[in-house]
Every structure is written in structure tokens, then in C-alpha cells.
Amino acid sequence: MNTDPVADRATPWPVPPGVLVRALAECSGLIHDRRDWTRAVDSMLATVGRVTGTSRVWIFQTLEVTETEVVQDYIFEWAVSAPVAQQHLKRFRLFRTEMVAPDYRALVQSRLRGESTAFLTRDLAPGSHLRKDMDSQAIRAMATVPIMLDGGWWGTLGLDDCAREVPWSTEELHFLRTCADLIGALIHRQRLDDRTRQLAVLDASAHSGVWDWAFDPGRLWCSDAFYRLLGYPPPYPKMALRSLLHHLAPDHREALMDRVRRCTVGTSDSFRLDVQVSTRGGSRVWWELRADAERDADGRLKRIAGLALEITSRKHVEHSLRDAADTDPLTGALNRRGFETVAARRLTATQKPESLQLVALDIDHFKAVNDTYGHAVGDVALRAVAARVSAHLRAADLLARVGGEEFAILLHGGPEAAESAAERIRGGIAAEPVDCLEEGGPPAGLGLTVSLGVATFEAGEGLSGALKRADAALYAAKRAGRNRVIRAECMAHMGAA
Numbered sequence: 001m002n003t004d005p006v007a008d009r010a011t012p013w014p015v016p017p018g019v020l021v022r023a024l025a026e027c028s029g030l031i032h033d034r035r036d037w038t039r040a041v042d043s044m045l046a047t048v049g050r051v052t053g054t055s056r057v058w059i060f061q062t063l064e065v066t067e068t069e070v071v072q073d074y075i076f077e078w079a080v081s082a083p084v085a086q087q088h089l090k091r092f093r094l095f096r097t098e099m100v101a102p103d104y105r106a107l108v109q110s111r112l113r114g115e116s117t118a119f120l121t122r123d124l125a126p127g128s129h130l131r132k133d134m135d136s137q138a139i140r141a142m143a144t145v146p147i148m149l150d151g152g153w154w155g156t157l158g159l160d161d162c163a164r165e166v167p168w169s170t171e172e173l174h175f176l177r178t179c180a181d182l183i184g185a186l187i188h189r190q191r192l193d194d195r196t197r198q199l200a201v202l203d204a205s206a207h208s209g210v211w212d213w214a215f216d217p218g219r220l221w222c223s224d225a226f227y228r229l230l231g232y233p234p235p236y237p238k239m240a241l242r243s244l245l246h247h248l249a250p251d252h253r254e255a256l257m258d259r260v261r262r263c264t265v266g267t268s269d270s271f272r273l274d275v276q277v278s279t280r281g282g283s284r285v286w287w288e289l290r291a292d293a294e295r296d297a298d299g300r301l302k303r304i305a306g307l308a309l310e311i312t313s314r315k316h317v318e319h320s321l322r323d324a325a326d327t328d329p330l331t332g333a334l335n336r337r338g339f340e341t342v343a344a345r346r347l348t349a350t351q352k353p354e355s356l357q358l359v360a361l362d363i364d365h366f367k368a369v370n371d372t373y374g375h376a377v378g379d380v381a382l383r384a385v386a387a388r389v390s391a392h393l394r395a396a397d398l399l400a401r402v403g404g405e406e407f408a409i410l411l412h413g414g415p416e417a418a419e420s421a422a423e424r425i426r427g428g429i430a431a432e433p434v435d436c437l438e439e440g441g442p443p444a445g446l447g448l449t450v451s452l453g454v455a456t457f458e459a460g461e462g463l464s465g466a467l468k469r470a471d472a473a474l475y476a477a478k479r480a481g482r483n484r485v486i487r488a489e490c491m492a493h494m495g496a497a
Helices: 017-030 037-052 102-112 129-136 170-204 224-230 241-245 250-265 312-325 336-349 366-373 375-390 415-431 463-479 488-496
Strands: 056-065 069-079 095-098 117-120 141-149 152-161 208-214 219-222 270-278 284-295 301-310 356-363 398-401 406-412 450-456 485-487
Touching: 017 037, 017 170, 037 056, 037 069, 037 170, 069 152, 102 117, 102 129, 102 141, 102 152, 141 170, 152 170, 208 224, 219 241, 224 301, 241 250, 250 270, 250 284, 250 301, 284 312, 336 356, 336 398, 336 406, 336 463, 356 366, 356 375, 356 415, 356 463, 366 375, 375 398, 375 406, 375 415, 406 415, 415 450, 415 485, 450 463, 450 488, 463 485, 463 488, 485 488
Parallel strands: 450 485
Antiparallel strands: 056 069, 056 152, 069 095, 117 141, 141 152, 208 219, 208 301, 270 284, 284 301, 356 406, 356 450, 398 406
């Protein structure tokens, strides 16, 4: 004979407090079983059903609550026998209930507030929504307790008695609420376990890290993988925000803080930003920062959390593609698009436009080279000219092929220095024939000359204006006999004379 009152269906009503305490102890022990949380919930419902002697114990999960309806799902059930089991019924699969009836709306509002409910079906108003619902399920007495999670209504724990019309005692309702709290704790711990596993998967990757910036009380947390990306040995307990930001390039640091400010004032709830990072070892890498903002009920920013993805390889590919789009494939110099982009950026950044010089260069009689020896020899000539010009330039100067045999050069320095550099370029190209015999060129080499026009940027002048004046000086050099350098300013003086 089984003398355990927890397992005895014949437990007298009301259930003795000592029996409820023993049942709670049994349910509390179940939440420590980490093997399968759903099995733990099933066991808890069975314990509740046996100790209360009720027909059904169930859990509805709340999926959505709007002004007009509630969407729920029947996810757990214990039933004393098969005839009273309902979880298999189609009507309880992701079911929607409209909040038209006043009594049902009041019930939902009470559950949103975390309040318990208990009633006998015969005490409900005839013809009311709840009365019809109870009668359709042959329920004679019901008790429900909301399962609250993170301050919200996660679901409902309920008892249905289809055999007795007995009111629920205060002790039974307290017991049921404590069981709901235990189930809520179990679900919360399962969520934490899931997040821990997700973080472990992310941390196992050498290319990503997780971060969480809580604004109250002002705490920044980063995963071990995050610190590994920076070159710090894990486990690393924490690092000051200022120290972490110091790893970012200054302009990227400011860009990140700008995104954070947008989240703070409410104009943005997420962002994605590519930043350059200096690691502890001094190497420079690229990260992609992805972040989402979390706000409280009043819309105030609570935290910003996200991922740091190491994307250095991707950035190298992007830069290679961008360079290819801005580079002349034959000579390796910039093309017109690339030159205009970089030169315009240089011009915008300088406070002294007169310190920038623009040189236009054109190969003399280049059409005759192609007509006489063919385009293969012409290509050799173009590559040779680009190489010889580059030999006379500094690292900050720019060279671009902007047309068939036309080049543009951006020089840093004064007008006289630019004219001297242009003259050295002209003389270097004229002094040595280009070896192109393998491509069908002349045995003695191909003699080339170039004409050049130099223009100094004027205050308020854009790139197109300076290029037009440099081109005018270039064509003046051609008209004057080719193989020479003319400054635009000198040409203007000559015209005035």
C-alpha cells in the first residue's frame, strides 16, 4: 500500500499544508535537473496534479497580446486520464482569442498584472464568454496563476477540475503560485543556459566576440573571444571603456561614439560600423561592429549589445576591388575616376591650395607610334612613360592615366619645384629610348618625347578648373614645338605681353 500522500490520488480536500510543502520540495528539486527542462516541467505538473487531486494541470504560453486578441499555445499538460486530456485537440494549437467579451478582457488584464484567479463554473454568469468556455470543456472548477518572466506575462499555469465543485483553498493557490514561480525560474535559467551555449559557440570562433554595454550602472562586459581579438590573454576580467576605445583609430572612435549618441537620443535602435583596430601587439585589423539598443518602458536606453566580427580579409578584398576600379590596368597608375576622387579629397583637406600643382602630360606623336609599330609597341611605350614618371615622384604625389596617351600628375610643393620636377620628367623620358624590340619595335629602341603643362591651384578653384588650365599650357607646349614644359601662369603673362 502506498502511504506517500504526494503520490496518493485520494488526498483529502482541502489538501493539508504539510502535503503541499512536501510537494513544493519535490518540485524545487526538479528545477536543478539540467538534462531536460521540459521533462522537469512535465514532472512538476504531475506532482501538482497528484497532490491537488484535480483533473488537468496545464500551461498555456502567451505568444502575443494586442488590443484586440491574445495568441496562445497549449504546450504542457498533465491529465488524470485520457478522456480529459486536451493538449492533442486542434482548437488549442496556436489559438487566438478575441478580447470582445468584457469578462475575458478582464481576465487577460488580471493575468498581465500577475494576479491569480479561481472560480467555480456555476458561479459564472450564464451565457458569458467564460461560462460557455468552461461548459464546453466540462470544467467545474478552475484556478490559474500567471507565469511571469522578466516582468511580463510569459504564460499561465492552470488547474481544471472536471469532477468536483470545490473552491480552491488559500493554501492551494499559494502553492500554485509558488509552482508558477519555480517554472518561471526554470525557464529563465534555461534561457541563460541557451545564451551561455550561444556565447560558447561564438567564443569558439577566432573571428568574433560579444559585448554588452549597460548604461545603468555603466558597465561594459566583453566575452573572452572579444579580448582575444585584441590580443589579450583570456580570461580577462574587465577593461575600462577609455582603454578599449583607445584601440580604435581616432576617426573610427568618433564614428562609434556618434552611433552611440544616436541610440542615446532615440534616433536609432541599431547600427553596423566597420572600424580599424590596433591590437595589443601593434598590428592593425578591421572589425565589423553590430549593435542593437534595448530600452525600458519609458524609452530610455538600457543597454547596447552586439558582436565584433574580425573582417580584415574581407576588407583586403574590398580594398583590392576598389583599387582595381580606380586603377589603369595597363600602367598601374590611377585612372581618371581614381585620380579625381583622391585629388579632390587632397584639395578639400588643404588650407593652402597654392601648395598643390597639377601637371598635364601627353606623349608626342603617339598616334604615329601605334600606326607604325602597332598597339603592342604602344602599350610598352605607355608602361615605360608611367614608370619613368613615377621614378621622379614622391610618395605623396599622384600619377594617373586620364586618356589614351594623356597623364595627370598632382604634386605637393610650390610652382618652381613643380616646374623643375616636370622638366626632370621630360628630360628623363627623352634621354633614353624605350626597348620594345620583342614587340616589333625598332632595333635601336623607340625614342619618345612628352609635352607638359603645369598649373598652380588657385583659391576657390576646383580640380576641373586647374586641369583645364594645365591642359591649355600643355597644348601651348605642343604648339611651341613639343618636348617642353610650359607653366599656365607664364602662358598668361606671355599672352598679356
